[in-house]
Amino acid sequence: MQDDQAQSSRTNQAFRTNQVSSPSLSRRLVVVAMVWIALGLGVCGFFLSYAFERAVETSFDDRLAALLRSVVAETDMIAPQQLRIRSPLEDTRFSQVYSGWYWQLRSGSVLRSRSLWDTDLPAAGAITPGALVYRSMAGPRDQDLRAVSTVIQKADWARPVEVTVAVTTEEYKTETKAFNRLLRVSLGILGVGLGIAVVLQVTLGLRPLKRVIAELTAMKRGDGQYLSYGHPREILPLVDAFNDLRDHDLETLTRARREAGNLAHGLKTPLARLAARAEEFGPDGRERLRPDIEEIRRRIDYHVVRSTVSGARGTNAVKVRLHPVADDIVSGLLRLYADKAITATIAIADDLAILGEEEDLTEILGNLLENAFKWAKSGVRISATVQSSGVVELRVEDDGPGLTETEVATALEWGRRLDDTVPGTGLGLSIVSDIVRLYNGHMRFDRSPEGGLAVIVTLPGAP
Amino acid sequence: MKVLIVEDDLTLAENLAKVLAENSMIAEITVDGDEAEYLGETGVFDAAVLDLGLPKKDGITVLRHWRGKGVTMPVLILTARGRWADKREGFNAGADDYLTKPFYAEEAVVRLQALMRRAAGYATPLLKCGVLALDTAKTQFFVNNDPIVLTAQEYRMLEYLLHRKGRIVSRLELADHVYGNDQDPDSNVVDVLISRIRKKIGSDMIVTVRGLGYKLIEGG
Numbered sequence: 001m002q003d004d005q006a007q008s009s010r011t012n013q014a015f016r017t018n019q020v021s022s023p024s025l026s027r028r029l030v031v032v033a034m035v036w037i038a039l040g041l042g043v044c045g046f047f048l049s050y051a052f053e054r055a056v057e058t059s060f061d062d063r064l065a066a067l068l069r070s071v072v073a074e075t076d077m078i079a080p081q082q083l084r085i086r087s088p089l090e091d092t093r094f095s096q097v098y099s100g101w102y103w104q105l106r107s108g109s110v111l112r113s114r115s116l117w118d119t120d121l122p123a124a125g126a127i128t129p130g131a132l133v134y135r136s137m138a139g140p141r142d143q144d145l146r147a148v149s150t151v152i153q154k155a156d157w158a159r160p161v162e163v164t165v166a167v168t169t170e171e172y173k174t175e176t177k178a179f180n181r182l183l184r185v186s187l188g189i190l191g192v193g194l195g196i197a198v199v200l201q202v203t204l205g206l207r208p209l210k211r212v213i214a215e216l217t218a219m220k221r222g223d224g225q226y227l228s229y230g231h232p233r234e235i236l237p238l239v240d241a242f243n244d245l246r247d248h249d250l251e252t253l254t255r256a257r258r259e260a261g262n263l264a265h266g267l268k269t270p271l272a273r274l275a276a277r278a279e280e281f282g283p284d285g286r287e288r289l290r291p292d293i294e295e296i297r298r299r300i301d302y303h304v305v306r307s308t309v310s311g312a313r314g315t316n317a318v319k320v321r322l323h324p325v326a327d328d329i330v331s332g333l334l335r336l337y338a339d340k341a342i343t344a345t346i347a348i349a350d351d352l353a354i355l356g357e358e359e360d361l362t363e364i365l366g367n368l369l370e371n372a373f374k375w376a377k378s379g380v381r382i383s384a385t386v387q388s389s390g391v392v393e394l395r396v397e398d399d400g401p402g403l404t405e406t407e408v409a410t411a412l413e414w415g416r417r418l419d420d421t422v423p424g425t426g427l428g429l430s431i432v433s434d435i436v437r438l439y440n441g442h443m444r445f446d447r448s449p450e451g452g453l454a455v456i457v458t459l460p461g462a463p
Numbered sequence: 464m465k466v467l468i469v470e471d472d473l474t475l476a477e478n479l480a481k482v483l484a485e486n487s488m489i490a491e492i493t494v495d496g497d498e499a500e501y502l503g504e505t506g507v508f509d510a511a512v513l514d515l516g517l518p519k520k521d522g523i524t525v526l527r528h529w530r531g532k533g534v535t536m537p538v539l540i541l542t543a544r545g546r547w548a549d550k551r552e553g554f555n556a557g558a559d560d561y562l563t564k565p566f567y568a569e570e571a572v573v574r575l576q577a578l579m580r581r582a583a584g585y586a587t588p589l590l591k592c593g594v595l596a597l598d599t600a601k602t603q604f605f606v607n608n609d610p611i612v613l614t615a616q617e618y619r620m621l622e623y624l625l626h627r628k629g630r631i632v633s634r635l636e637l638a639d640h641v642y643g644n645d646q647d648p649d650s651n652v653v654d655v656l657i658s659r660i661r662k663k664i665g666s667d668m669i670v671t672v673r674g675l676g677y678k679l680i681e682g683g
Contacts, residue, residue: 366547
């Protein structure tokens with residue numbers, strides 16, 4: 001069964017490495033929001049700027065029209081071909097040469113403001129008398145001019161007169177430019193503000209997900225087995241699904257253990273009966289059946305234990321403190337081996353814990369310690385240290401006969417040797433080795449300071 | 464000594480009872496957890512063999528009940544489960560030793576004798592009281608290192624007194640531990656047995672405490 005578990009976890013790892021992870025959720029949200037903000041602000045800026053320009057142009061045109069009216073009011077024709085301005089216009093800019101402020105009267109002859117000097121503003125063409133015609137044109141010195149023209153005809157005049165007023169657009173262009181600059185700055189500030197708001201919203205909005213991830217991470221460290229229900233409604237179905245799956249996992253393990261127990265009971269009771277019947281044939285018959293009965297027993301034990309190993313990893317693993325488990329087993333074994341008067345030392349920090357499952361750890365410690373008690377002359381010692389990598393190193397030592405080099409070599413070959421006569425090669429250590437490997441740990445032998453066997457096992461530590 | 468066997472498989476239980484009897488122990492069998500709880504509390508038994516896989520009330524529950532009621536007799540648990548998680552649970556519930564099935568009755572006998580001996584405060588398999596000694600492995604009494612011949616009932620009575628060395632044991636208690644529950648001896652039988660034992664080991668070792676019972680002492 002744990003082969004199946006190993007299989008599925010391998011499959012999941014392969015599945016994970018084959019998947020190209022999609023872009024981060026927060027980046028996706030931020031990028032989309034930013035694009036929208038940029039587009040919205042751009043369009044808004046364009047229309048604002050356009051509307052402002054239109055408004056400035058209209059008011060400029062109104063001013064031009066007012067100027068035109070005052071020029072028209074002063075226009076007089078003394079004689080055919082002789083135009084006259086009754087009184088000069090108040091604005092002095094009309095008298096400064098190339099000031100950008102110009103007027104011009106045209107009726108066969110041409111009368112211009114002094115500012116125009118000898119430049120001629122082009123004629124507007126046919127205009128209905130009284131109508132205003134606006135134009136943009138180039139003036140002297142490449143000035144951009146906005147001009148308005150009209151035609152007036154008085155009864156005593158020989159000919160109609162075309163009156164034109166032209167003013168440089170420089171002033172209103174500067175104004176528009178200033179407005180556009182201001183617009184850009186304020187839209188920029190608004191954009192930055194919105195950007196910050198989006199990032200904040202995404203961060204706050206995704207915080208519940210981060211909390212779920214934090215709980216899962218804590219689970220990997222061995223804290224807790226279920227996701228809490230203090231999450232937003234949208235996430236709760238996920239929490240429910242995860243917790244249901246976890247329940248199912250635990251139930252499966254419990255059921256497997258119960259079934260394995262029932263199977264062991266169901267097989268071993270008749271086997272025990274068989275052993276009891278064998279005694280009826282006297283010592284000789286009993287001894288002849290004993291090896292077979294023993295082998296069946298060991299095989300049942302071996303497979304029952306193996307099939308009930310959880311090998312909990314990842315979020316399945318929980319924090320299991322070593323000391324209480326070691327303490328329970330040692331006190332049990334002290335009772336069991338009371339006649340040997342063994343001194344047992346537990347040198348394990350109280351808060352030292354591994355990441356795994358309690359019954360697996362019980363199986364590991366039980367077998368290691370039982371082996372040590374079995375071979376010890378007078379002392380058994382169990383110690384555990386955390387290595388810099390976070391791995392917990394367990395060391396179980398006795399002062400028994402220990403192993404020779406060759407025995408170490410054969411013991412490490414495993415190969416399911418069910419030989420209880422050589423220390424370290426019995427069923428128990430073989431099971432320990434299997435469990436430890438499921439936890440990605442390893443197991444090795446050493447000589448204890450007293451010359452006995454030291455079995456060293458590494459397991460994932462809980463931070 | 465009297466042993467309670469709690470085992471739902473009668474073949475196993477009866478075989479064990481037979482081998483226990485061959486080793487001068489009296490066994491009583493029950494197949495039911497509830498009955499086991501009650502019998503364990505009577506104080507008649509010197510040890511119990513408890514199968515954990517009982518059909519109705521499991522062995523761990525029975526053991527916890529006993530320990531909760533202050534029953535201190537040593538308990539050897541029988542389990543089909545080889546897992547350490549089960550053994551740990553057994554130890555935590557108050558088991559003193561365990562045997563995994565299939566087991567050999569001789570092994571159970573050796574373990575039971577050791578458990579009862581340790582419960583009586585003896586650290587080695589040789590139980591001594593003055594010139595009297597009992598080798599539990601050989602089920603043989605010695606006086607001044609000379610083996611003495613005892614009947615099964617005499618052996619059980621002297622063994623029980625030796626396990627209660629220095630303490631007063633009533634006639635009723637002696638009868639309970641020496642005879643099976645199907646026998647109902649009157650106290651005269653106990654007195655007769657005591658006088659026979661006195662002849663074999665010397666009269667000054669078993670003291671009669673008037674109105675209360677008997678006491679084994681080291682003697683002079």
